[in-house]
Amino acid sequence: MKRIGVLTSGGDSPGMNAAVRAVVRKAIYHNVEIYGIFGGYAGLISGNIKKLELGSVGDIIHRGGTILYSARCEEFRTKEGQQKGIEQLKKHGIEGLVVIGGDGSYRGAKALTEQGFPCSGVPGTIDNDIEGTQFTIGFDTALNTVIDAIDKIRDTATSHERTFIIEVMGRNAGDIALWSGLAGGAETILIPEENYNMDEIASRLMKGHERGKKHSIIIVAEGVSSGMEFAKELEEATNFDTRVSVLGHMQRGGSPTAFDRVLASRLGARAVELLLEGKGGRAVGIVNNQVVDHDIIDILDKEHVIDMDLYKLSKELSI
Template identity: 60%
Template sequence: MKKIGVLTSGGDSPGMNAAVRAVVRAGIYNGLEVVGIKRGYAGLINGEIQNMDLSSVADIIHRGGTILRSARCLEMKEDEGFKKALNVIDIFGIEGIVVIGGDGSMRGAEKLSKAGIATMGLPGTIDNDLAYTDYTIGFKTAVNTVLGAISNIRDTSASHDRVSIIEVMGRHCGDIALYSGIAGGAESIIVPEVEFSVEEICKRLIQSKNRGKRHSIIMLAEGIGNAYDITKEIQEKSGLEARLTTLGHLQRGGSPVAYDRILASRMGERAVKLLMEGKKSRAIGITGTDIRDHDISEALSMKKEINMELYELAKVLSI
C-alpha cells in the first residue's frame, strides 16, 4: 500500500474534518501518499483529485462541515458512473479509499470493495442510524446543537404559555430527538421506531397544565410524518396553543464537540492502519470505548434499534 484516497459523501456532519485530518496525517506518518477526493463520489467520477500534505489539514480539527466538500451522487449507482469511478481510481494509482459518510456512502464503499478496491468506511452522519456502531461521527455535536435550541425555544414558550413542538432530523432513526429530548426535559418524544398516540400526548399536556406547568416541549423526529399536521392535531385536541419549530440543517453545522473530534481521529487512524495491514472491506465503529471494525456488508445488514431503556426513562421523567 503506497497511495490512498479519502472522501466525504452525503450529508455533512461535525467531525468529518477531524476524520480527514486523521487519515491524512496517519497516512503520511506511515509513509503513504494521500490524495483528497472532492465532492464525494461525484468528484471521484469526475477525477477531482488533489494531493494532501500536512499543511492541507492544518487548523481544521475544530471546523464543522468538510474541506473536501460533499455531494449526493446517483450516478455512482449506475453501471456507467461506477465504471468511470473505477477508471479514475486506476488512472491515479489509488490503492485504498477511506469513505466518510452515512448509510448511502457506506453502500458505495461496499460496492467499491466488491470491485476489488481496498475500502474503509467511517460513519459520518448526525443521525446515528448505523447499527454496527454505538455512535456516529457528528451525532453528539448535533444533540448539543439541538439542546441549545431547546433552551432558546423554552424561553419564548414560557413567555406565551404555549406548547412548543421541535422537529429534528432523523428520517428512520429517532436518536437525535430521544437524546436531546431527555437532556432538554421534553414532555413527550415522538420517534419513528415507536408508535405514538396524539390523545395520550394531549392527556399528558392537560395534566401538566392542571398542576401549574405553564409551557411544554415536544420533540419530534422528522421521519414520523407531517409535523405541521401533528402540531395542528395536538392544538385542536388539547385546546392549548401549539407552535412548530423545524431546526433543519443548522443541526449539521457548528464546531464538533470534543467527543466527535476524538472519535473521528481514532477512526481515521484505524482506517489507515487496517489498509496497511492489507484489509479490504471494513466498516469502522465504536462499541463502548473500543474502536472496532466489521465487514462492510455485515455491518450494513445489521438492524438499528432504538434504545427502549432511554425511551422509557424519558416517559418516567416527564410525568
C-alpha cells in the same frame, strides 16, 4: 499499499474534517501518499482528485462541514458509474479508499470493494443510524446544538405559556429526538421506532395543565411527522395554543465537540490501518469506548436499533 484516497459523501456532519485530518496524517506518518477526492462520488467519477500534504489539513480539526465537499451522486449507483470511479482511482495509482459518510456512502464503498477495490468506511452522520458503532461522527455536536435550541425555546414557552413543538432531524432514526428530548426535559418525544398515541399525549398535557403547568416542549423526529402536521393534530385534540420550530440544517453545522473530534481522529486513523493491513470492506466504529471494525456488508444488512431503555426512561421522567 503506497497510495490511498479519502472522500466524504452524503450529508455533512461536524467532525468530518477531523476525520479527514486523521486519515491524511496517519497515512503520511506511515510514508503513504494520500489523495483527496473532492465532491464525493461525483468528484471521483469526474476525476477531481488532488494530492494532500500535512499542511492541507492544518487548522481544520475545529471546523464544521468538510473541506473535501460532498455531493449525492445517482450515477455512482450504477455499475457504469462505479467503473468510471475505479478507472479514476487506477489512473492516479490509488490502491485503497477511505469513505467517510453514512448509509449511502457505505453502499458505494461496498460496491467498490466487491469489484476488487478495497475501501474502509468511517461513520460520519448526525443521525447516529449506522450499526456497528454506538456513536457516529457528528451526532454529539448535533445533539448539543438541539439542546441549546430547546433551552432557548423553553424560555419563550414559559413566558408565553405555550406548547412548543420542535422538529429535529435524523431521517428514519430517532436518536437525535430521544437524546435531546431526554437531556432537554421535553414532556413528549416522538420517534419513528415507536408509534405514538394522540389520546395519551393529549391526556398527559391536560393533566399537566390542570396541576398548573403552563408550558410544554414536544420533540418530533422528522421520520415521524412534520412539526406543522403534528401541531395541527395536537391543536384539534387539545385546543392548546402551539408554536412550531423546525431546526433544520443548523443541526449539521458548527464546530465539532471535543467528543466528536476525538472520535473522528480515532476512527479515521483506524480506517487507514485497516487498509495498510490489507483489510478492505471494513467499517470502523466505537463500542464501549473501544475502536472496532466490522464487515461493511454485515453493517448494511442490519437495521438500526434505538436504545428503548432511554425511551422508557424519558417517559417515566416526563410525568
